[in-house]
Each structure stands twice: as structure tokens, then as C-alpha cells.
Amino acid sequence: xxxxxxxxxxxxxxxxxxxxxxxxxxxxxxxxxxxxxxxxxxxxxxxxxxxxxxxxxxxxxxxxxxxxxxxxxxxxxxxxxxxxxxxxxxxxxxxxxxxxxxxxxxxxxxxxxxxxxxxxxxxxxxxxxxxxxxxxxxxxxxxxxxxxxxxxxxxxxxxxxxxxxxxxxxxxxxxxxxxxxxxxxxxxxxxxxxxxxxxxxxxxxxxxxxxxxxxxxxxxxxxxxxxxxxxxxxxxxxxxxxxxxxxxxxxxxxxxxxxxxxxxxxxxxxxxxxxxxxxxxxxxxxxxxxxxxxxxxxxxxxxxxxxxxxxxxxxxxxxxxxxxxxxxxxxxxxxxxxxxxxxxxxxxx
Amino acid sequence: xxxxxxxxxxxxxxxxxxxxxxxxxxxxxxxxxxxxxxxxxxxxxxxxxxxxxxxxxxxxxxxxxxxxxxxxxxxxxxxxxxxxxxxxxxxxxxxxxxxxxxxxxxxxxxxxxxxxxxxxxxxxxxxxxxxxxxxxxxxxxxxxxxxxxxxxxxxxxxxxxxxxxxxxxxxxxxxxxxxxxxxxxxxxxxxxxxxxxxxxxxxxxxxxxxxxxxxxxxxxxxxxxxxxxxxxxxxxxxxxxxxxxxxxxxxxxxxxxxxxxxxxxxxxxxxxxxxxxxxxxxxxxxxxxxxxxxxxxxxxxxxxxxxxxxxxxxxxxxxxxxxxxxxxxx
Numbered sequence: 271x272x273x274x275x276x277x278x279x280x281x282x283x284x285x286x287x288x289x290x291x292x293x294x295x296x297x298x299x300x301x302x303x304x305x306x307x308x309x310x311x312x313x314x315x316x317x318x319x320x321x322x323x324x325x326x327x328x329x330x331x332x333x334x335x336x337x338x339x340x341x342x343x344x345x346x347x348x349x350x351x352x353x354x355x356x357x358x359x360x361x362x363x364x365x366x367x368x369x370x371x372x373x374x375x376x377x378x379x380x381x382x383x384x385x386x387x388x389x390x391x392x393x394x395x396x397x398x399x400x401x402x403x404x405x406x407x408x409x410x411x412x413x414x415x416x417x418x419x420x421x422x423x424x425x426x427x428x429x430x431x432x433x434x435x436x437x438x439x440x441x442x443x444x445x446x447x448x449x450x451x452x453x454x455x456x457x458x459x460x461x462x463x464x465x466x467x468x469x470x471x472x473x474x475x476x477x478x479x480x481x482x483x484x485x486x487x488x489x490x491x492x493x494x495x496x497x498x499x500x501x502x503x504x505x506x507x508x509x510x511x512x513x514x515x516x517x518x519x520x521x522x523x524x525x526x527x528x529x530x531x532x533x534x535x536x537x538x539x540x541x542x543x544x545x546x547x548x549x550x551x552x553x554x555x556x557x558x559x560x561x562x563x564x565x566x567x568x569x570x571x572x573x574x575x576x577x578x579x580x581x582x583x584x585x586x587x588x589x590x591x592x593x594x595x596x597x598x599x600x601x602x603x604x605x606x607x608x609x610x611x612x613x614x615x616x617x618x619x
Numbered sequence: 620x621x622x623x624x625x626x627x628x629x630x631x632x633x634x635x636x637x638x639x640x641x642x643x644x645x646x647x648x649x650x651x652x653x654x655x656x657x658x659x660x661x662x663x664x665x666x667x668x669x670x671x672x673x674x675x676x677x678x679x680x681x682x683x684x685x686x687x688x689x690x691x692x693x694x695x696x697x698x699x700x701x702x703x704x705x706x707x708x709x710x711x712x713x714x715x716x717x718x719x720x721x722x723x724x725x726x727x728x729x730x731x732x733x734x735x736x737x738x739x740x741x742x743x744x745x746x747x748x749x750x751x752x753x754x755x756x757x758x759x760x761x762x763x764x765x766x767x768x769x770x771x772x773x774x775x776x777x778x779x780x781x782x783x784x785x786x787x788x789x790x791x792x793x794x795x796x797x798x799x800x801x802x803x804x805x806x807x808x809x810x811x812x813x814x815x816x817x818x819x820x821x822x823x824x825x826x827x828x829x830x831x832x833x834x835x836x837x838x839x840x841x842x843x844x845x846x847x848x849x850x851x852x853x854x855x856x857x858x859x860x861x862x863x864x865x866x867x868x869x870x871x872x873x874x875x876x877x878x879x880x881x882x883x884x885x886x887x888x889x890x891x892x893x894x895x896x897x898x899x900x901x902x903x904x905x906x907x908x909x910x911x912x913x914x915x916x917x918x919x920x921x922x923x924x925x926x927x928x929x930x931x932x933x934x935x936x937x938x939x940x941x942x943x944x945x946x947x948x949x
Contacts, residue, residue: 417665
């Protein structure tokens, strides 16, 4: 060991050297590191950001919190002035009454079937269409894509009446009207000019299968952007190995795009689940029980007292909680795909 | 029957495609045919369902409908009567429309800027990033449709209630509704020379923060994706050249994601003019539910749609002048 301060580099052995230098004192190092303006700015920014995010997280979570606590409150809690957030007389009556009177489980099963079908078919169909737009150049593909954008831009609310009419008197390009098979009803032969598809899953199923349902234009756009980022060489090698276009799509492309498809499935499933527009246009209240039918005030609950308005509001919130209860589970498992899928999509192109 | 059969045979046609390929046809035309097959579901849907619906909807807005017993309906052409009724007879439509459009124009910058800000913050590495992300995307999934509708009336109720009764059992809506009041902000800004309108605007924004957070979920996702796609090498070289974070944001981040600002602006417009809390849409819905109001609502919706289209075109025109595209050579 060489202890001399003046020598800076000494040869220790044949292959190694030893470097001695005068280190800045610890105090000096700390001062430079922690008293610089950039460090202070960093800390302030970090604090500012954290507090801001915390505050916004509060804004997002608070309504859910209030809904949850409100759902356990009994009428006494609403009369009691001292009760604000935490119920003094917690009760499950609200839940029980709603579940008992609104055919909750039936609505759940119906909606699950509907949303699952819509989610899966929309995901698949939009992947198919998006792939077609991303990887194939054919005459009119630009025009067709503009049409897709058009379906995204014209809100279905604008088309409310004609959507209803279309499926109330369903007819494909006037063919049924022309052929008109006869059916005898009350001993009279009535010409069938159309089929009533409302109050069944058919309208939404048809819309999903043709990529026209809620925000499907957005899904097609996302899938297209995703597939544009997939290198062509991948498919070319599959073609060389003798795969057809569709075999390539199913065995190479689909497995590749699973994260993106999960994201889209999440959107499609959840938006269909809480959907209010299509279910009220296509289903009459007397028909199949679906989620919107759950939002009601049970008759067994007495709301006729001073703070009754608040109680009704709490009941409605409880209905909402019951509607999204299954979705919360889905979200907990699926939320990381949401960001991942979008990040990988390279939506920017 | 021809088309119906086509609809049912679509899957078989898909299976048959590779066989066809073996016969002659050049690679290009084969690929073009495959492309058509891939987008076939959309074409079928567009021709059979969507185009007729749009056509009908426009047609209905010029007619009166009467339902015929025995399946079917009759249309009587009334020309522009529905539009005239909407514009001149209906007392509240014009009011609602102008208020709604004003609201829309004020909301767009708020939502776009907020979502950009949030995306930038959530893109940075920090403690609890995953948790924050999970929280901020809750509204995208959960606060849509029905829940949105419940929240609307919920807030209204607590708004009415908060002056009469102090015991807000349902504290949340009240809290989010009134985070600050105008007095606080006024005190803050008294010495600055900013107009009364701007003050009202800021107060309105802060009080609507819940609404804004709720509505900027998808935009945040899109911005986040855009931010992720900027090459870290660019930031690195900026750092080496001595640019501060502030400069980097304005000179690099903003131009790089400007195409997405355009996309998000258009998306925000479309989203907010279809959302349940849009007053014009609520009003049109109300008209739709009235007896024989359905054709009137069609006319109103189309007028609204055209106005919004004009807004979108204007905004897109202005923004695209400032949009920077990083052209990649292939």
C-alpha cells in the first residue's frame, strides 16, 4: 500500500493500478448536493405534485366513499343532524329492499350475457376490421375508413328515433317487404312486412357484429393504429411458410394483440354494462330486466320524512353501487391492462 | 333474400378465401380481396343498417310519423316544418342550444389542458404511480352511462339541499360541488387586473373539477400513450445541451404530442356533445319522450349536429395549422 498523498496513480501489480486522490469532504459534498437550487426545486415540485394528485384522487374517490357510507345509513341517520359521513345506525335494509324488489339477480344475469356477447364480438370484429384497414391497400379503403370515422362522429343519440324504428320494423333493404311471407292471425292472412327485433338481444348483437355499436369507431381506430405498428416481416414470414391470410391473422396476429384486445374488451364490456341509451331505446320497461331497471326506489322503504329527499338520493346511489359492484371486480383485475394496452398500441402511429 | 344469405354465409366465405388464392390472381389483387373480406362486416353493417338509419333519421326530420296498425308506419312529408317548430315555436330550444354551445366551448380547453397536465404528471416516475393511475382511470370505466345519470340528479339534489339542511348525509356531492366559492378566488385575484368573466370561468372550473376529472379519462390515456412514444434519446440530448425541464416541455414534449392534442380536442367535442349531462342532449331526450315529439327531436338533433360539426371543423382547422408532424421516411 502506498500512503503518500502526492502520488496519484500507483501500479499495484502487473494488471491493476491504485488511484489515490484527495476527496472533497463529506460536508462539502452534502452542501453541493442538497443546497443547490435544482434540488430544492425538485423537492418542491415533488411535494406539489404529490399533494395535487392526492387532492384529485380525493375528488375521484369521495363520491364513491359517500355512496358507500350513504348506502348503509338508515332513515334515523338522515334525521340525526350529527351524522355526516359515518352512519350511527348502520343497516343493510337498503340493499335488501333493492335486491328483493328490483329483480337484481335476473338483471345481473341478463346484462352479463348481453355485455359478454357485445364485448367479445365487438373486440373481435373491431380487430378484424382494424387489421383490414391497417395491412391491406385496396381501392376505396381510405373512403371506407372515412366512413368508420363518420360512424364515430355522428352520435347515436342523433339517430335515436331511426335506430328504434329500424329494429322495430326490421327489414333488410326492403326484401321482406317485397317477398312478404304470409302468416295467418285470427283467421286473417296478414302480410309480414317486417320483424320486431326490439326487446331482444338482436339489435345490439347486430350492431356489435357489424362494428357499429357504441364507440366502435374508436376501437377500430385503436386496432388499426396498433396493427400499423406490427412489422410486415412477421406476416411475410408466415406467408412464406404457407399460411393463408386468415390463418396468419388467427395464429400470428391475434395472439400478438391480446393486450390491446383486453383493453378494448374492458371498454366494450364496461360501457355496455352501464349503458343507459341503447337499453332504453331497444328494451321497453315491461320487457327483459336489465341494469337500468334496477335504478328505482323500493316501495317497502318509507321515504316520507323531513330528510326524505336525501334518503331517496342515498337509495339511488345504492342502486348505482349495486350496478357497478361486478364492474369493480373486473376493474381491479383489468386496470393494469388498460394502461399497458394503450401504451403498447403506439396510438400515435 | 340474397343479402340475408350473404350475411349468414360470411364465415364460410372467410374459410374459402385461401383456396381461391391458389388460382392465378396476382399478389396485389389477392391482398386487396383479403382486405375487403376483413372489412366485410363493417361494409355489410354500413349498407344494411347504418346508411339506412342515417338516411331515415334525416328523412324523419322532414316528416310526421303515424303508426299504422298491423305492422308498419306512415310518413307524411312536411318539409321544413319540424325545423321551423324547433327554431321558432319551441321557446327553450334556442336558449338551451346557445347555452350548451357556450358551455362546450368553455369546456374543451379545460378538459384538454387538464388531461395533458395529468398525463405529464403520471408519466413521471414517482411514489405510488401505479396507484394514482388506477384511481384516475376509475371514472373511464365506472362513471359512465347509468352512474353518470345518477350523479347528475344526485348533485342537483344536494345543491338544493345544502341551503336548507345542514345534515348532508350524502356529503360527497356537496363537497365536490363547492370546493371553493367565488369569494375565495376573488380575494386571491383582487389585486390582479383580470376581468370578471375570467374570474367566473376559473371559479366554475374549480367547482366542476369532479366533472372535468370524470370526462378526461380517455384523453389522459391517449396523451399518456403519446408521451410514452416520444423517444428518450431526444430528452437525453436536450439534457446534454443544458435545457431545463420547463424548456424541454415547451420545445419537445408539446410539439411531439401536438397531433394528439388535435385528436383529443375532436374527441372531447364529440364525447361531450353525446354525454348524458349535456343540456342540449338532455333537452332533446325530453322532447323525444313527448307525444309526437320524436320527429321534432330528430330535427333538433341534426341542427345541433351540424353546429357541432362546424365547431369541430373550425377547431381542427386552427389547431392543425400549429400541429407538428414528425415525418418518418420509409
